Structures are given as structure tokens and as C-alpha cells.
Amino acid sequence: MMRAMLSSSLLEARGIAHGFWGRQGGVSQGVFSSLNCGYGSDDDPVRVRQNRSIVASGLGVDVDQLVTAYQIHSADVLEVTAPWTRENAPRGDAMVTAVPGLGLGVLAADCAPVLLADPQAGVIGCAHAGWQGAFKGVIEAVVLGMTRLGARRAGVIAVVGPCIRQASYEVGPEFHARFLDAQPMLERFFVPSLRAGHWMFDLPGYVLYRLADAEVGSCAALERCTYQDEDGYFSFRRSTHRAETHYGRNLSAIVLTP
DSSP states (O other): OOOSEEOOHHHHTTTOEEEEEOSOSOOOOGGGTTTOOOTTSSSOHHHHHHHHHHHHHHHTSOGGGEEEOBOOSSOOEEEOSSOOOGGGOOBOSEEEEOOTTOEEEEEESSSEEEEEEETTTTEEEEEEEOHHHHHHTHHHHHHHHHHTTTOOGGGOEEEEOSBOOGGGOEEOHHHHHHHHHHOGGGGGGEEEOSSTTOEEEOHHHHHHHHHHHTTOSEEEEOOOBTTTOTTTOOOHHHHHHTTOSOOOOEEEEEEOOO
16 A cells, blocks of 8 residues: 655654655545545545544644644745634745644645754744746745744755656646746756657756755755656646546645654
């Protein structure tokens, strides 16, 4: 059976409670089976809360202490000092905190979830890094947000969770041109597709590049593709290719333990 949650040895070694949850081990039914954690889906909100309780329990916190933002593919960073309700979730795509016991979560279904921590400073962060957010600077923004709370860039550990990987991520010529117009050296994150005029994009590789550019102390990516691993993860692109109108969301989360 698939593991419901993956973790990173980089963060485990420093005693940071965290996890990258997939679609296994929850209570939702049908297309949302089974650990759908996205209130933004058309799933039963009661089941979504139950699924989020499962994740929160894995982190060692109460479900009401696990927060997610209203994600908009931006570079906006939220400093979290207290939990909020789902109805009052602020808009943004990254969060930082120095408050022990507060769980920060990222919802994704192909975009890259990034969990970050400076264990010595007692500061954590997370980011929802689809291509748009990464291109706009959400990685640099979340690292900057952590430094404002006392983190040191050299002390930050960052892990990129399961996301769509290059072999499954075909993009068109406009997408390719946008990146090369910004920086010609970004060509290294593309390889030609079998379809003329199209390319395969390396999202986790690009996010790691942005992390290195933000001068974090160490970073790594978990080599798991949300598109290819149907049993393990929800995937927006896979659902789109099948003309399915609904899809679940995977949740990745991190917490400072007291």
C-alpha cells in the first residue's frame, strides 16, 4: 500500500515536524478519494475537515491550529501569529511563523509545495510554488519573510515536495518564450517535446534553482510525480486530460514543536 505521507531526512534530522501527504488514508469518496484536504474543491466540507484532522494529528497539533491560505498563484507572503478559520483565510501563497504549535499548510495538485525551516532560529515557512508563483518570486519572498522573523539564509533548510515532473509537464511556445525572455539561461529547465513547437518543463528543478538563488543553506526535492502516481496523488493536469471537472488537493504541512 502507498504511504499516506512522505517526509524529508533533511528536516527530520533537525527535529522539525512536517509531512507531504498524498491522497491515501482519508475519508472522502469518489473522485476525491480519499485524503482530499481542499475546501476549494466540491467535496463535502465535513469530510475535508476530517481529512485535515488526520494530517493535523500526524503533525501533533489540533486541526484548528493547521492553517492554509486562499492561494492565488502570487508571491504574497503571510506572517502567521494565530490560526484563522477557513472562511477568513487570507489570500497569499506563502506563510511564515515563529510561533510553536502553529501548523502551516500548502495545498497543491501538481504545483510544488515547499516546506522551509531554520531550526536554530525557530522559524518555519511554506510556499505554494506553481510555475506562476515561482516565476513571480514566491521562493525569494518566503525566505525574506523568514529572515524578518530572525532566520538566517544559511540556516534555512528547504524541501520541495511531490509535484508534476518534467516527463509529464508539456508546455507551449508562449510559456517557453516567457522564461527565456526573462533569462536566456533558463533554457536548461526545458527539453523539446515529441510535439513540434512544445517543450517539457522541469518545475522542481526550477524551484530548486530559485531556492539556491535565495541563498538557503540546503535544499532538496522529493522525486515523486503527482501526475504519474495516480494511486498516490491528486493531479489537476491528469484530471484535465480526462475531462474531469473536479479534483482533490494534496496537503503538505510543517510545524514548530514546543
